[in-house]
Amino acid sequence: MSAKGLRLNRFLNGLVHEKNRKKFLDQPEEAMQGLSDAEKDMVRRLDWKALMDYGASFFCLEKLARAKGVSNPQMVAAFRGESLEAFLKTRRVPGAR
Amino acid sequence: MARIIGGIGTSHVPTIAMAFDKGKQNDPDWQPLFKGYEAVAKWLAEKKPDVLFFCFNDHATTFFFDHYPTFALGVSAEYRIADEGLGVRKIPRLKGDAALARHIARSLVEDEFDLTLFQDLPIDHGLHSPLTMMWPTQPDWPGKVIPLVVNVLQHPLPKPSRCYKLGQAIRRAIESYPEDLKVAMVGTGGLSHQMIGERAGFNDEKWDREFLDLIEKDPERLAKMTIDDFARLGGNEGAEVIMWLIMRGALRKDAKKLHQNYYLPMTTAMAVALFE
Secondary structure (H helix, E strand, O other), rough: OOOOOOHHHHHHHHHHHHHHHHHHHHHHHHHHOOHHHHHHHHHHOOHHHHHHOOOOOHHHHHHHHOOOOOOOOHHHHHHHHHOOOHHHOOOOOOOOO | OOEEEEEEEOOHHHHHHHHHHHHOOOOOOOOOHHHHHHHHHHHHHHHHOEEEEEEEOOOOOOHHHHHOOEEEEEEOOOOEOOOOOOOOOOOOEEEEHHHHHHOOOOHHHHHOOOOOOEEOOOHHHHHHHHHHHOOOOOOOOOOOOEEEOOOOOOOOOHHHHHHHHHHHHHHHHHHOOOOEEEEEEEEOOOOOOOOOOOOOOOOOHHHHHHHHHHHHHHHHHHHOHHHHHHHHHHOOOOHHHHHHHHHHHOOOOOOOEEEEEOOOOOOOOOOEEEEE
């Protein structure tokens, strides 16, 4: 884990606490106060690939994904730069998610 | 004297827990997975181990990257279920065997494995996604667990050979405990999958099948491989199968595989295997 990614990962990781999660969902700008502008922008857009390239841990991104109702296949498709539908076509049991 | 009655290797994919919690036992997309665990659940119901010793990894839930321990042993009498972003699963808190865990900690340190010890921390799906496939949750868990959290997230990771030797030391620790307890080892993780990078979505069933063969017949060959070998063959996140080597190291050399199931529906190959 890069030192650069630590602040962002700490924020993402904090979403396992219900209080933080609720604040992020209700008042995202206030909840993201400690992040840089670039970090806030990636989180706002749920730009999974940019977040990963920046240094976010997959396991911390999972906390954000769960809070926002995004599945792991959706995230993996984004990392591959393809749509969920295109990704699911490469899978043996597309319904198992 | 406490003794090890067998071992289980199993995936710990979070969607296994989701499928269980949503009651998808008879959903055609999930049935092959649930069927694959029936033999393991039956074995556990018949053999009635007092303790399951779980070698698994946390997913930046219990611990965070400001301090990621290499090997952390839980020594509590009870563990809360962690909230991973969806709320807490509706399953009972885990019961721990604090006395045996503390004995194992002393024995391992004496054996030159300097562990981190933890207590009163919540546990994530790495342990209880497979647990709910194997043990009934109602009216309560039929036994206790001892959690060993292994760092497979933050490099440098422990070497596969170190994991195998740790398993052998855990066997010595358990067998030197005076109380007459039955312990089953559980090694979790894998099989092939990669979640990040351009190779996200990678699997290799051929390698997975070879791994399932070698873990029974020639675990020492697996222990001689490097983390990079495991990541190349089974995917970046698939390298976590080194935790099966801890389980296997704690079993007799001539342990036999009684059952195996393999299912690769989506991004991670889901396997379970039973050894005695």
